[in-house]
Every structure is written in structure tokens, then in C-alpha cells.
Amino acid sequence: KRRLDQRFAHAVLHCRDPVTANSLILNGLALEHTKLAARKDKKEPVRCAKCQLWGHIAANCLALRDTCAQCGDNHRSNSCTNQSKAHCASCNSDTHASWDRDCPVADRKRRELDAKYPENALPLYSTAGNW
Template identity: 50%
Template sequence: MSGIENDDANPQLTRIAARDAIKARQILINAAQDGPIAPDKTSHAQLVEKIKAALKAITKEGNKTLEMRAVTQYRNGGTIIEMLTEEDAKYLKQSENKEEFIKHLDPKATFKERAYPVIIQFAPLTFDPDDIEQIRELERENNWEQETITMARWVKPPNKRTNHQQVAHIMLTMKDPKSANDGIRNGVTLNQARLQMKKNKREPIRCAKCQNYGHIARECLSHHDTCANC
């Protein structure tokens, strides 16, 4: 999985940092097939102009203009917008701003957050991953931004625990690769206990033809191959 480090390898930190910097500037959008920015309803040039117009509609402090660096749209409607700066991307991802942006770009389109699944090992069973306040406290304890954790659950269902079990693994889905990488490198604290965190090795299904997730090549509807590196 791109975006967070593999704890079993010796990562090339410069390459990872550069890749993460690009991802931090990116906005992910799904365009509806019957929407105005669907792949078969707009050219690349027209899509660029629509995005620029929608960005101009967002008011930023000091009347600064939000600017994008590049845009890529796939045949399934998936659209990646790379902003000029990480600051612009974070600003656009704020709830009120992304709603305004979508309203001007395509009301049928939806924002997507990148997902970075990790596992906290041997967490005490006194922690409740279903308790949102405990999740927010976990974020505060590790200096993560609020709502960095988008999902939390025990890896093994509670009804399969042994009678004397006191710890278990927790699976987290995070939306910030930097926080995920920091936790993998340095560990995390949970209720003042230092615990280890690792990358979840179960990779999502990815099509070798179009490079999108959720299906395999023999089920792909794309008419063209897409380079996995580009």
C-alpha cells in the first residue's frame, strides 16, 4: 500500500517523503456518470476550467486564490486534483469548503478520503474502539489532528476472546499518512501506555489493467491499460 511505510523493510525515506508530499496535496473526487464532469461529458481542458472556476468560488483568508497543479481523471470517474500547496489541499478538505467546492463543480460528485489501515498491537481491553470520545483522546494523546482516525475496531471479534485475555489488536483506518508513519516508526501511546503500531499487510484488491481498486483485471470495463507507476 502506498502512503505508509512497511515496518518489515528498510524504506528509502527521501522517496517516501516526496511521495507523501504529493499525496498530501491531492484531492480525490468521484464524478457521477450522469454528472457534468463525467469523463464522457467533458474534455480534459474543460474539466480544468471547471475546477479553476469552482476553486475561485471558495473564499480564503486574505482573499488568496486556491490553485491547482494538475488534474487526472480516470474512465470510472475517479478524479485526482493536485493542489499547488498542502495548505490549499487541507483548506479545501474542510467540511464547509469542500461542500461549497462540490456545489460549484458538480453537485453529484463526492469527496473521497485516502485510507491508511494500521494495527495497534496488544492494546488493553479497557479501551473501547466504539467510543468516539476515547478515539478523540487517542488522537490528542499522540498529537494527531482531530478526526485523523476514521474507523477503529478490534481485529478479532470480542466473542472469540479467551476468558483470561487482557490485550488484543486494534485496527485503525487513518486519513493522514504522516501520522500513520510516525506511529509505525515511533509507536503510539494509549492511556499512557507505549504500544507498537504496524502497517496492515492485507492489501486492497487492485486491478492490474486500470490500477483502480475493488476489482481485478478480468472484471475490468476499461478499454485501455494504465501504467501503475504513472
């Protein structure tokens, strides 16, 4: 746990073959008497942690100032004191934050990746070919 109030965590499992991976996705995994859900690891679009825009990472960002992923103001996201305000730098909307997966720009970027990598859109791994 990172914090005492942490309720969720994520783990990445690597399987030796697609049949095993698909079985985990379909049936889940039992750990400490708890059934855990599994999902396929998909390619996700890259969003900059500095300017909150798509297609590059903070190390390559040309923005002069940080943009908060929550409120959109010019400060680092981890120092935001205005958690009740939401602003998305990608679509310039005040209805959600930049990190929101329901952002229409984020959705478009995910669809673009799915078109580029068709296997990305499939719920299971292909069992044909090399693993």
C-alpha cells in the first residue's frame, strides 16, 4: 500500500501463452480468497504529464509551464489545491479533468490506436501465430 486509505492496486501478469492469458481474462484469478478480474493489456495513447496534451511525454515537452491535469491551472498536478475544479487541456472543456477517460479527445486517440493496431480492439489474445 502506498497510503493507509488505499483501496485498490493493479498488477501486471505475464503469461507463457495466449491460452493461459485468455483463461485469466475469461475466468479471473483467485488471490487471498478474493476473485480478481483480469483484462488484456492494450496499447494506450500517450498523454504528457507536463502540458496534458497527447502524443508526447514530459521529457520531450516544449511547453514552458506545467498544466494541472485536474484544474488546468499552471502548476504541477500533484500540488493542486483546487480538486473541485475540472478543466481538460485536450478539449478545453470544464466538464471533466484532463485525466478523464470519457474525454472525447482521449476516446478519439484510443480509436486511432485501435485502427492502427486491430488486435488492440479484441477482448482476447489471438491464439494463432507466435506469442
